[in-house]
Amino acid sequence: MLPPELWNHIFQYLSPEDLFSVSNTCPAWNELLEDKKTTYLFPFVLPLIMGHVERKTLFNCRSITKASKSGFDKTLQSFCNSDDVNPFGHHHEDSISQRCLREVACKLKRHYDFSHVNFKEFLQKVFPQFSTTSSEFNPFLLRHMVLASRSGDVYLPGHHVRSILPKFGHHLVSLDLIIETNSIDTLFSRIVSQLSLVPNLKRLAINPSVLQAETIPNHLARPTTSYNFPKLETWFTLMLKMFSLQEISIVWFLQCLKRMVTSLLVLFVRRPSLQRHFCP
Amino acid sequence: MALVRVISSDGAAFLVSQRLAKRSGKLKTEIETFRKSSDNSEAQPEIRIVTIRAEILRLVLQWLQQHQNDPVLPANQNEQDGRGDAEMGQSQWDRDFLAPMDLGIVMELILAANHLEVKGLLDITCKLVESKITGRTVDEIRTAFKLKSDFKGNEEEQTRLENRWCVEN
Numbered sequence: 001m002l003p004p005e006l007w008n009h010i011f012q013y014l015s016p017e018d019l020f021s022v023s024n025t026c027p028a029w030n031e032l033l034e035d036k037k038t039t040y041l042f043p044f045v046l047p048l049i050m051g052h053v054e055r056k057t058l059f060n061c062r063s064i065t066k067a068s069k070s071g072f073d074k075t076l077q078s079f080c081n082s083d084d085v086n087p088f089g090h091h092h093e094d095s096i097s098q099r100c101l102r103e104v105a106c107k108l109k110r111h112y113d114f115s116h117v118n119f120k121e122f123l124q125k126v127f128p129q130f131s132t133t134s135s136e137f138n139p140f141l142l143r144h145m146v147l148a149s150r151s152g153d154v155y156l157p158g159h160h161v162r163s164i165l166p167k168f169g170h171h172l173v174s175l176d177l178i179i180e181t182n183s184i185d186t187l188f189s190r191i192v193s194q195l196s197l198v199p200n201l202k203r204l205a206i207n208p209s210v211l212q213a214e215t216i217p218n219h220l221a222r223p224t225t226s227y228n229f230p231k232l233e234t235w236f237t238l239m240l241k242m243f244s245l246q247e248i249s250i251v252w253f254l255q256c257l258k259r260m261v262t263s264l265l266v267l268f269v270r271r272p273s274l275q276r277h278f279c280p
Numbered sequence: 281m282a283l284v285r286v287i288s289s290d291g292a293a294f295l296v297s298q299r300l301a302k303r304s305g306k307l308k309t310e311i312e313t314f315r316k317s318s319d320n321s322e323a324q325p326e327i328r329i330v331t332i333r334a335e336i337l338r339l340v341l342q343w344l345q346q347h348q349n350d351p352v353l354p355a356n357q358n359e360q361d362g363r364g365d366a367e368m369g370q371s372q373w374d375r376d377f378l379a380p381m382d383l384g385i386v387m388e389l390i391l392a393a394n395h396l397e398v399k400g401l402l403d404i405t406c407k408l409v410e411s412k413i414t415g416r417t418v419d420e421i422r423t424a425f426k427l428k429s430d431f432k433g434n435e436e437e438q439t440r441l442e443n444r445w446c447v448e449n
Binding site for chain 2: 020023024025026027030034035036037038039041042044045048049051052053054057059060061062063064065066067068069
């Protein structure tokens, strides 16, 4: 048997998961680890007690260590990826550090069953704003944002979009645009002009609530200016909802985009002839 | 009285009545699995728990013993009820039970109670650890759990900015 200080030296190279196994091995080793117990058990215990901690302090847990931060974010993301909250089947990709954490969690899971802990209910209670109907998404945690607009001017409640997207746009993977407009040309040109601000976008849903489907004069149907489309390498999903717009504008828009978009969902398009213009 | 042998990770064996053991969801499933796979219905089940050491297992069994006549709490209760029960169930005995324990032991108990599916114990232990977090600053939490910040450069400042977004909105 090695002297205790040598064991301590060896233990400092072990992962929290291994340390947990070590302390379970025999009373002598457990005694050596007595002091460090709170340190290495913290990442495992945090997910279990999250339901008991009040919201404001809970966010403090993100700032403690990297492990606690990714544990927190992971829990939130798995909640946001669940089918109840995310009916569109869009999934946030794990960052590398989160993938590592998940591996640890999987290893631990072989010994422990965390499945019955109901994070979903807890999160719905603590973060009511993370339900899909609300516009208050956090772009850092969820990589998702809902932008509403009135009379063609896009804004987020409390913040102007021109200050939001340049600062935080690169965080976004998923974007919902809810737009009230009666000018299709303006609508698309605005969207196009802001796409370069969201280089990592993978899913865009455009949900225009057209106040009045006004008849557009023929010379306006084709856009007068040519727009520079930013190259969005990773973009794959486009959702257009409730369109009852002029056919030609959409066709133009889709033709510009079709090289980039790999999946398209168009709901309530009134012109079936549109389909022949778009081959995915 | 039917008995079951429960063996801890470091090899200590505890002989407990099956009635008591079945108050843990995990042990209940294990006993039933053993029944199905064994031909001899009189055989004594033996369950090895590889992630709980003797000291912790003894505490869990001690808690079960004390609470053996409580109604079993369903595991998937909604948050509101769960919290109410935890407060109701926190008897003087529970307080005396937890009082002399180090934080590290309580955290091991949380993992054990979660593993063995003992909801009542999970609730009171979580509540105890929660009290070390709620209302504290980041530095106070670090001191309480002997944690060191491993953020580099401005990563911590960045996290703080992100948090502010959540809290103020």
